[in-house]
Amino acid sequence: MNRIAFQNLGKRYGKQWALRGVSAAFAEGEVVMVIGPNGSGKTTLIKCLLGLVRSTEGSIAVNGTVIGTDPSYRAAIGYMPQLAEFPKELTVEQLLRMMNDIRGARSGSTDDRLIASLGVDALLDKRISNLSGGMRQKVSAVLAFRYRPNILVLDEPTAGLDPISAGTLLEAVLHARRNGATVLITSHIMEEVQRLGDRVAYLQDGLLRFALPPETITEVTGESVLSIALPKYLAQLSPVHVEGL
């Protein structure tokens, strides 16, 4: 079953198209690495999925239902933004309680493993204003995974995290995949892309150029390292070529 399906999705800001004609479907248990140059449309694509940005054309189906103005579909989504900001005067515990209230989570229904493994349990009584950027990222990761979403959207999730915490987070991604979650990750770290991605969705100038397994790209180019294979693969594509959708 497709968890996420983009159908001819387009978004225009003024006269400028940020996304154009994006069609792709992502299945359950699939990790999709969304990559592309700055300004290629990655953030816009994710924002359309999250309902933060209204598409100009096309549609998005989440868990089989085309999304509209009803926000209830977002109960199935966990989101970790690139920049984690929370109300500064709340403690971490109050923030977690707030999100529990909003999500209507009952006691014991949440996945709290990341709280311990990322060391957030030691921060519970601390105010957000006293946390470093990395600590806030950890809290953000906890919130994204906590409500057992079947879709995870992670925007540069390891940026700002120490290597051990980044490893813990990537393990959590793999665990979510084993449990059938569909995970969309934007990243500029090609080792991460190659290691985690079942498919790599490459956006350029608002167009989805391809959504292929990393192995396909490395095999076609004869390069074992994705960061070397990717430019070679792109050079082989015609400007409007779209593959693997």
Added chain:
Amino acid sequence: MWKVYKYTLLDLARNRFALGYAFLLLLVSLGLFLLEGDDTKALISLTQVVLALTPLLALVFTIIYFYNQYEFTVLLAVQPLRRQAILRAQFLAITTALVVSFLFGVGLPVIAWTSNAIGWTLLLTGTALTAVFCALGISIAVRQRDRAKAVGVGLVTWVLMVLVYDSLLLWLLFTFSEYPIEPVIVPLAALNPIDLSRILIMLKIDLAALLGYTGAVYQHFFGSFGGMVVSFLALLLWTVLPAWGAVRAFVRKDL
């Protein structure tokens, strides 16, 4: 909506600016009542401070708080919540926090020194003005992408309402002094929430007599019970319309 309201209010309860605002008002109020021998004169001075300071701080604080919370607001918008509920909750929480600060800083001294109709009118109009300018602030913040530009628009709005509008009314009064312009001035004054508040307090202090025919016209309209109701309805409209517009804009906005 109430879940977001509750935690936003909790955040605001520890906000240094909101606390500082409460203590600044308390300091000014206490200073005026303690230094001025005549309580009514102190109340008149306090009215001038409230009419200028309350709108300015409500506007600027609302705009800055909205921008400080922007990333978190985006995170809330990704939860299974309606956007209307998020913005309404934030607006109500900011208004509640500033009204509580106002009632602490001005309310307590006023009740202690002049617990009469004048004092209560000042508290009512101060509360109403806080709500009006929080609504205007959120309306400006939602529509502007840039924080500095939003603060600029807020300051211009404040200057227009506190200074420019009054100057225009005065100019009208002088220019058409040979005509019976007062009945026109009454609705024009009511169009500005700060002027409207000033008139309501002035009538309670009985300063209207000093304004001659204009004062009599004000007294005739605003002094009646119906006039008071219409005035507070006008202030309510000044709150509801910008807040409603802000929610509408926020729902349609790309975040």
